Amino acid sequence: MKTTEPEFKSIVGRFACEVHWGDxxxxxxxxxxxxxxxxxxxxxxFFASVGYDVKRMRAESLAMPLVAANCxxxxxxxxxxxxxxxxxxxxxxxxxxxxxxxxxxxxxxxFAEGSETRVWTRRVGGPGGPMKGEQISEDLKMLFRAEA
Amino acid sequence: MKTTEPEFKSIVGRFACEVHWGDxxxxxxxxxxxxxxxxxxxxxxFFASVGYDVKRMRAESLAMPLVAANCxxxxxxxxxxxxxxxxxxxxxxxxxxxxxxxxxxxxxxxFAEGSETRVWTRRVGGPGGPMKGEQISEDLKMLFRAEA
Amino acid sequence: MKTTEPEFKSIVGRFACEVHWGDxxxxxxxxxxxxxxxxxxxxxxFFASVGYDVKRMRAESLAMPLVAANCxxxxxxxxxxxxxxxxxxxxxxxxxxxxxxxxxxxxxxxFAEGSETRVWTRRVGGPGGPMKGEQISEDLKMLFRAEA
Amino acid sequence: MKTTEPEFKSIVGRFACEVHWGDxxxxxxxxxxxxxxxxxxxxxxFFASVGYDVKRMRAESLAMPLVAANCxxxxxxxxxxxxxxxxxxxxxxxxxxxxxxxxxxxxxxxFAEGSETRVWTRRVGGPGGPMKGEQISEDLKMLFRAEA
Numbered sequence: 219m220k221t222t223e224p225e226f227k228s229i230v231g232r233f234a235c236e237v238h239w240g241d242x243x244x245x246x247x248x249x250x251x252x253x254x255x256x257x258x259x260x261x262x263x264f265f266a267s268v269g270y271d272v273k274r275m276r277a278e279s280l281a282m283p284l285v286a287a288n289c290x291x292x293x294x295x296x297x298x299x300x301x302x303x304x305x306x307x308x309x310x311x312x313x314x315x316x317x318x319x320x321x322x323x324x325x326x327x328x329f330a331e332g333s334e335t336r337v338w339t340r341r342v343g344g345p346g347g348p349m350k351g352e353q354i355s356e357d358l359k360m361l362f363r364a365e366a
Numbered sequence: 367m368k369t370t371e372p373e374f375k376s377i378v379g380r381f382a383c384e385v386h387w388g389d390x391x392x393x394x395x396x397x398x399x400x401x402x403x404x405x406x407x408x409x410x411x412f413f414a415s416v417g418y419d420v421k422r423m424r425a426e427s428l429a430m431p432l433v434a435a436n437c438x439x440x441x442x443x444x445x446x447x448x449x450x451x452x453x454x455x456x457x458x459x460x461x462x463x464x465x466x467x468x469x470x471x472x473x474x475x476x477f478a479e480g481s482e483t484r485v486w487t488r489r490v491g492g493p494g495g496p497m498k499g500e501q502i503s504e505d506l507k508m509l510f511r512a513e514a
Numbered sequence: 515m516k517t518t519e520p521e522f523k524s525i526v527g528r529f530a531c532e533v534h535w536g537d538x539x540x541x542x543x544x545x546x547x548x549x550x551x552x553x554x555x556x557x558x559x560f561f562a563s564v565g566y567d568v569k570r571m572r573a574e575s576l577a578m579p580l581v582a583a584n585c586x587x588x589x590x591x592x593x594x595x596x597x598x599x600x601x602x603x604x605x606x607x608x609x610x611x612x613x614x615x616x617x618x619x620x621x622x623x624x625f626a627e628g629s630e631t632r633v634w635t636r637r638v639g640g641p642g643g644p645m646k647g648e649q650i651s652e653d654l655k656m657l658f659r660a661e662a
Numbered sequence: 663m664k665t666t667e668p669e670f671k672s673i674v675g676r677f678a679c680e681v682h683w684g685d686x687x688x689x690x691x692x693x694x695x696x697x698x699x700x701x702x703x704x705x706x707x708f709f710a711s712v713g714y715d716v717k718r719m720r721a722e723s724l725a726m727p728l729v730a731a732n733c734x735x736x737x738x739x740x741x742x743x744x745x746x747x748x749x750x751x752x753x754x755x756x757x758x759x760x761x762x763x764x765x766x767x768x769x770x771x772x773f774a775e776g777s778e779t780r781v782w783t784r785r786v787g788g789p790g791g792p793m794k795g796e797q798i799s800e801d802l803k804m805l806f807r808a809e810a
């Protein structure tokens with residue numbers, strides 16, 4: 219995937235979350251797929267923050283299916299830890315993009331960092347139609363550009 | 367909800383499942399919403415067993431949204447327990463029906479028992495259309511009737 | 515379970531939550547076990563609000579395993595709906611108690627209402643020891659009593 | 663992480679799973695954290711198949727917390743797809759190891775492939791004690807070695 223804007227500097231999205239009892243395993247620490255649930259919710263929240271909220275995504279038959287995801291686990295949150303997922307766009311491809319996510323506790327402890335590669339897609343023919351990758355517009359990218 | 371067939375005797379569906387590491391909480395026992403995930407999967411499996419598999423449900427725009435669900439927890443499975451959900455229809459209403467579920471370990475230990483009340487619905491106008499409750503046919507009920 | 519205080523009036527706990535993409539099913543509405551995940555988190559949050567936060571629960575080897583849970587689904591939230599779980603204690607037994615939960619959207623729409631029956635337990639001998647039901651003290655109950 | 667046995671050839675673990683209704687999102691395809699839930703369950707199942715079942719892991723206070731996980735998504739399973747996770751060890755470090763997982767439908771379609779990096783740990787002082795990384799024995803590695 220070639221990046222079209224090497225010097226792109228992204229704004230940062232912030233998604234608050236908390237480690238619930240049911241997010242933890244018998245070892246008493248977070249069950250790791252929880253991080254990916256958070257990544258997904260953080261991405262939707264990030265897009266909502268620039269104007270692409272759920273209603274608009276749905277109305278325009280847009281979705282962001284994944285091509286890849288990864289995460290490195292630095293330390294282990296436990297039940298009750300209040301966290302934040304900090305997200306930013308690290309790369310824009312023609313139809314795909316990469317988001318980096320960091321999960322931190324409210325005291326600054328880094329729990330995990332990872333990324334998601336997603337495709338910008340539109341359902342052709344509305345609900346039930348096939349999802350097709352769509353060229354990402356410059357307008358969309360601009361919404362995520364941080365002030366110089 | 368009036369039952370239309372007081373003497374109805376249902377066949378029994380069987381759904382195999384296992385308590386995974388991530389299904390347990392820091393107390394080392396099953397996190398209770400897991401049971402409801404199993405109930406839901408058991409119901410789909412039960413309907414598939416009589417001919418209403420996923421492909422058919424999708425092709426005919428059918429769904430079974432819930433009106434109510436409950437569960438009583440008798441004893442606590444731990445990671446590694448192999449279980450089975452035994453399901454049967456306890457009541458047919460006009461457009462709704464009630465399923466009873468029991469979760470047992472392979473040695474016969476009863477872990478939980480509960481029920482789900484569901485509505486038989488069809489999407490009007492295909493994918494994306496509104497879901498409407500639909501009269502349950504005698505043919506459908508017959509598929510679940512146990513031999514006398 | 516006999517109630518010890520028929521005239522008990524409980525304070526109300528409030529737990530904010532949101533319907534995420536991954537909480538919904540192919541019908542585009544909430545997957546119902548999500549409600550029970552919320553009920554559980556709401557209960558922990560409610561206890562934290564009166565002084566029994568996670569740290570204290572852990573330090574005192576306390577837990578609240580379930581005996582029963584149920585929910586009635588009134589209307590169907592979709593992705594993006596911001597909700598609140600309103601919880602209160604409806605009954606104190608000797609070692610068990612019942613919580614009622616209502617899930618409402620921020621515009622007042624009622625999505626679901628249900629209850630959980632839980633046992634107040636302590637691990638005997640610390641971590642790894644067996645969980646034993648424990649008499650609920652008057653002091654604990656008082657923490658949840660609403661002003662007359 | 664240096665590999666101690668460059669020519670190591672691993673046996674292959676097989677874990678059966680199925681895409682349930684609640685594993686899918688409003689796009690009608692698998693919600694991606696589901697894959698990681700499967701990876702985790704597949705790993706436990708793989709270890710059980712060589713003698714390290716849950717009972718033994720628990721009795722010996724062993725666990726396998728993660729350092730990293732990733733997955734590439736090749737095509738999208740839908741509700742009802744019957745799958746298998748094929749797992750093998752790709753690298754043994756001193757205290758850590760890497761598992762590769764492939765998720766395939768029963769007709770051979772590749773849905774996803776990824777890996778998990780885990781640390782072999784033991785709880786010092788039994789339940790509740792801190793988890794410490796432990797040197798992986800040659801005996802353990804041998805259990806996963808495929809016949810030449």
